[in-house]
Amino acid sequence: MTREEELALEGYYGEARAIAMKVVVKVAEVSGAERLVPVKHAHISGISFKNIGEEGLEFLESLASKGARFAVPTTVNPGAFDLERRVEMKVDEGVVRGQFRVLDALRRMGAKISLSCTPYLYEMISFRDHLAWSESNAVLYANSVVGAMTNRDGGPLALFEAISGRAPLSGLHLEENRVPSLLLDFSGIRSRLLESGLIGAAGLVTGRITGSYVSLVRGLDLKNEDEVKLYLAAVGATGSTGLVLIEGVSPDLKHLRFSEHELERITLDWSALTAELERYSGAGDAVAVAGCPHMSRRELAEILEWVRRHGGAKRRLVLFASRAAVEGLVLNEPNVEVYADTCMVVSDLSRYAGRSVVTDSGKAAFYLASQGYAVRLVSRGELLKYVVGEGG
């Protein structure tokens, strides 16, 4: 430990910093890390009042009162509702009050109340920056697309890492743990996959196969960062890994040294995708939901424009995006609702959209199905056709 870290642990920088440092040091010891590493940015998940409860809220408030301040720029994941549309979302008053107190405590500690799961679209992070991020899709994007280094931390750990400004130097913070051990080859179904647009399903398949390992992914055509985030979010739902090395995308591939013939090679065929789709074959009359991860401003504009050009939405379309993506956008398309600050997974979707949904998000399909929703997983193209009344 550096002298500064020792001083923090001894309480020189206050009680809150000492608690935070103690947590990080203990996690480091137990995970076998040799030392801590300073982080440049933190992203905290698990801030929904419904999940952390009155006691979690009091804990955050007591940290703030004890003078806890985030040592690095810190953003937060979506919460239980859209701060400006809680009436339409039919949120309980108790949840509203509790959630606002949670956000207030985080704000007092210095967080930017971004309420977004796509901090990588808005925060300045670069190749080989060490981060303390929770939220699996954000972790996968930071590591796999930016080449930054973060473990897939839990929400509470990321909170303490943000206060201490340190993370255990272990896992994906170390170059040697970023080397792949599997090669997942989509080449054989490359054109069919591209034509079908089944990015979410491809991500779910990848996650199931890769598990906690790092994979090199070949033969996958992802057009832009929006498709990449849709894919990676699904990987994070079925797999516990925090890094996927995608050819043509991941900067680590220019950097890491490994020999390809030592990798275990797995060739994907179409049946893997159909097996995934069969898990999410849904029910009849469903509301279309998209924006998991949160839509970028460009995506949102593209979708609204497409729907308009095709005669408007005949079926209800519910979209989720960051406040930063929604700000200033004109949203008056009939049958299309856009929510910010929250998402389909952490809000109580059934209250305002029913229990039967169709989505293009592999991650949302996975989590909503596990919460008992009837879910159909389709491509973005199919989803939009469904909304404007073309096809089933």
Add this chain to the structure above:
Amino acid sequence: MEGKPVVEGVARGELLVTREPLAFFGGVDPLTGVVLEHGHELRGRRLSGKLLVLPHSRGSTVGSYTLLRLARRGVAPSGIIAQKGDEVLVVGCIIAGIPMMLVPSLQELYELGNGRIAELRVHRDGAVLELL
């Protein structure tokens, strides 16, 4: 029985032993400390005041807050003996103030089963579980 110290403190209670990982978030009622997880061998059991022996936790990292909630309501396990110090348990036990130690093998405790009264003493340089 000696182990590796994780969270310091002294705790006494009945041993409650499971071979199955436990999901604290969603799997334990944060208000009562009763295990709710479907299909878990501890389902229906109360964690309150027990020395909980388990391989490790599983599931959402919000589980750390669940341990805190249990402790604030006085229905948390009095101590935890685990084989693997996963993040949910380590962070949860620190913020909840639940003494915790790690042991390389739980075999001996599995054989002992539930119900024995024991004392867990965790200090900076060592941890010990003693049957009373």
